[in-house]
Amino acid sequence: MTTRRTIESLDEHKRELVVTLDRLLGAKEQNLGMIRNLLVDLHHADIADVLDVMDPEYAVRVLDLLDSETASDILAEMEETARTPLVELVPPHELAELVEEMPTDDAADLVGELDEAAAEEVLSHVAEEERQEIRDLLSYDEKTAGGLMESDYVAVRQDATVSMAIEAIRRAVEEVESIYYVYVVDDQEKLTGLLRLRDLLLSPGSRRVDEFMWADITSVPLEMDQEDVARLVQQYDLAAIPVVDDSGRLMGRITHDDIADVLEDEIEEDLMLMAGVSSDDIIERSSLRIAGGRLPWIMIGLVSALVAGLIIDNHEQMLEQYMVLAIFIPVVMAIGGSIGLQSSTIVVRGLATGQADLIHLGSRLLREMRIGLVMGLACGLSVGAIAWLWQGAWVLAVIVGLSMLMGILVAATLGAVIPVLLDRYKIDPALASGPFMTMSNDVVGLLIYFGLATLLLRWFNYAG
C-alpha cells in the first residue's frame, strides 16, 4: 500500500492548519512556540489527520515539538502510508520511546510496518517485557482475534479484594488506555470472571472479588476470525472482549473502537469489490496508479464483452436476415447482469453477517430461483409484449420474452450459487458481485437469446 491521503480529504479547518504549519516550518526563523500553540488544543486524532497529509520532513519536526505522550498518541492514529516515511526519520532509540508509550496493539502495528532490520533496531531499545509482548502480538495473523487484541489490561486473582483491584487499576492507569473491566484470573492465569468498574465503586474495599464478579462471560480464542469476533461483540453490546489461548489463559482484550473499524472495513471491502475499485482510491494522489488498480477489472470485463461480440459474429448471417434481432441485444444483455448482481449481493451480505450458510444452500437457491421466476415472468411478458407491438412479429416476441425468462432464471441461480461456492473454497464471496460476474451473466443472456432464435426460427421454418 503506497496510498497517501490528500489535503482535499480534510475539512476546512484542518486544511488551513496544514497551510499555516507548512508556512511556519518553511520560514527562515521558526517560531516554535507559535506552532506549539496552534496544536495545543487539538485532539491527537485530529493532529494525526493533519500530519497524514504533510511532508514527512515537516511532520517529524512537528512531532519533535510535542511531549512524547502526545507524539505517541498521534503516531498511533496516523495512516500507515504517511507514518512509514515519517518514522524512518526518527532515530531508533527515540522511536522506541514512542513505541513504549503506545497501547501494545498499536505498537505492534507500527513495528510490523518497518522493514526487519529497522524493526529489530527499534525493538532492541524497547524494555524487555514490552518487547516480548510486541513480538507475541506480531506472531498472530493480522485478521484474527490475536492480531487485533492489545496485551494491556487490568487483571487480578480470584482471592483479591476490592481494594486490591483498585490498586491494580492505579498501577495500570498509565499503561492501559481505556479500562472497561477488571478481569479475574485463577492461579494458572485462566480467565474466570470480570468486574465492571461500577461494581468496584459500589462495593466495600474488603470484599473478595470472586463473591460478586461476573462469571458467565464471553471470551474468544486467539485464532478466531476478526469478523466473527466483531459479530459477537455487536450481538452482546460489549465494550471490550477478552481473548484467551487454548487452555483458557487470558492473553489480551479487544475494545469496541477496534470492533467498529472491523465491521466497517469488512463491508466497505465488499462494496469496493463490487465495483472493482479500492478504498485507497479515495485518498490516492496518482491517477496513473488508480487507473492501474482499476484496469484489471475492466480488462476482464472487456474480454467477456469480446466473447459476446464473438457470439454476435457467429450469428452474423442470422442477424443479416433478421436485423430486428439486433435491437434486443442490449435488453437481453443488460438484464442478466443486473439480476445476477442482485441475487449475489443478497447472498454475499447474508454470508458476511452469518445469516446465510452452506447448510441452507438448497433452500436459498430455491428461493432465489423462485424470485427469478417471478421477475423473469414479469420482464419476459412485458418485453415480449413490447417486441410484438413494436415490430409486429410474434416469433420475435416469443424469442425475446422466453430468453428474458430463461436468462433471468439462470442469472438469479448463478448469483446465489457462486458466492456460496467461493465461500466454501475460502475465496472472498464478494467477488461474485464484481464486474466480471456481472458481465459473464450478460454473455449467458446473449447465448440463450441466439440459441433460442436459431431453434425457433428453424422450428417455424422462418429461414429461407
Add this chain to the structure above:
Amino acid sequence: MTTRRTIESLDEHKRELVVTLDRLLGAKEQNLGMIRNLLVDLHHADIADVLDVMDPEYAVRVLDLLDSETASDILAEMEETARTPLVELVPPHELAELVEEMPTDDAADLVGELDEAAAEEVLSHVAEEERQEIRDLLSYDEKTAGGLMESDYVAVRQDATVSMAIEAIRRAVEEVESIYYVYVVDDQEKLTGLLRLRDLLLSPGSRRVDEFMWADITSVPLEMDQEDVARLVQQYDLAAIPVVDDSGRLMGRITHDDIADVLEDEIEEDLMLMAGVSSDDIIERSSLRIAGGRLPWIMIGLVSALVAGLIIDNHEQMLEQYMVLAIFIPVVMAIGGSIGLQSSTIVVRGLATGQADLIHLGSRLLREMRIGLVMGLACGLSVGAIAWLWQGAWVLAVIVGLSMLMGILVAATLGAVIPVLLDRYKIDPALASGPFMTMSNDVVGLLIYFGLATLLLRWFNYAG
C-alpha cells in the same frame, strides 16, 4: 417494513431451540419448568433472535415465563417486524411495566412502533417522569442525535464530591444500563465536564469533582445527523458521547453500540442501493414480495436498454451495410457502465466518509477525468488493435477505439459529477451507483459509437 426473519437465518443451536420450544409449547401438557430451564443460561440477545422467528402466540408465552427484567431486555433486542405482532398480544399495563424497565431509547423505539391509540394506552400506564422522557425522545427525528440518544445517564453538579458522585451511580445503577462516564453539569444543567469511573475509583471521597473532571469534552447538538455523530465518535474512539440542546444543557447520551450500528447500516444501505436490493431481502420469506422490491430497478434498467435498442433500430441501415459494427456493441455498452460504476463508487464513499465534498468538486472531477483518460487510452488502443486484427478494417478499428476512449471519459466524468450533484440536492448519492445510472452509461457509450460511425464512415466515403 413487513419483513420477518426466517429460521434459516439462525445458527444451528438456535434453530434446534426454536424447534424444541415449538414442540413443548404445542404439547397438551406444558412443561413450563423445562422451557424455563432451556432459556436460563442464554443471553437475552440470543433469546431475542429465537423469538424473532417464532409464532407471536408462542413467543408471548415464552416472555410470560421470564421475569420482567429479562423479558424487557429481550423485547429491546428483538427485530421490529417480529416485535410488533408480539406486543399486540401483551396487555397494555403489562407492556407498560416492560417499557419502564428498558433504556429510554429502546422504550421510545418500541412505543413509536405502536399505532397511536395503543401507544397512548401503554404510556398512560407508565410513570409520569418516564412517560415525559419517552414523549420527548419520540419528538426528535429518528436519524439525528436526539433520535438516537437515551435519556438515562448519571450526572452530578460541579460542586459535588467524589462520594456524592458514587452515590449518584448507586441510585442510577438500576436505570442506566452501562455507565461509562459521570457527566458534570452547572446549576442550569449545562454540561461542563465528565468523569471517567477510573478517576472516581482513584480519588479520595472528599475531593470536589470539578477539580479533576475532564472539561475539554466533545458533545453533539440534538439535531446533528446520526452519521456525523458516528464519525465523531469513531474519530475520537469514545465509549459514549453526550447530547446537548441549543443552550448547552445535557439532554442524553449515545453509546458505542448504537454508533457501530449506525456506521454499519449506513454503508450497508449504499451497498444495497448499488444493486437495487434491500437488506430485508436477506431475511424476508415471500419471494413475491422480494421480487416486487427488486423489479422497479430492473424495469428502469429495461427502459434504458430499450432506448439502446431504439438507437440500434435507428441505425439499422448502417448495420445492414456494415454488419461488423454489431460485433462491438457489447464491448462499447459494457465498459461505459463499469467505468461509471467505479468513479461513482469512489465519490459516493468519499462523500459518506466526509473525505470528498462540494468545495473540491473541481479537483475531484479533474482527477476522475485524468483516470478516465488513462483507462480510455488503454482500453481504446487495445480494443482498436483487436478490431483491426480481427476484422482487418482500419476504419472500424478507429471507430471502436475512439468511441471506447470517449465513452470512458464521459462515463468517468458523469460518475464523479452526478453523486456530488445528488448530494447537493439532498438526494442519496449512492443512487448514482445504482443499476439505472450504470445502464444509462451503456446508452451513452452506444450513442457515441453510432455517432462516430456515422461521421467517420461518411468522412471516408465508405457509404455507397
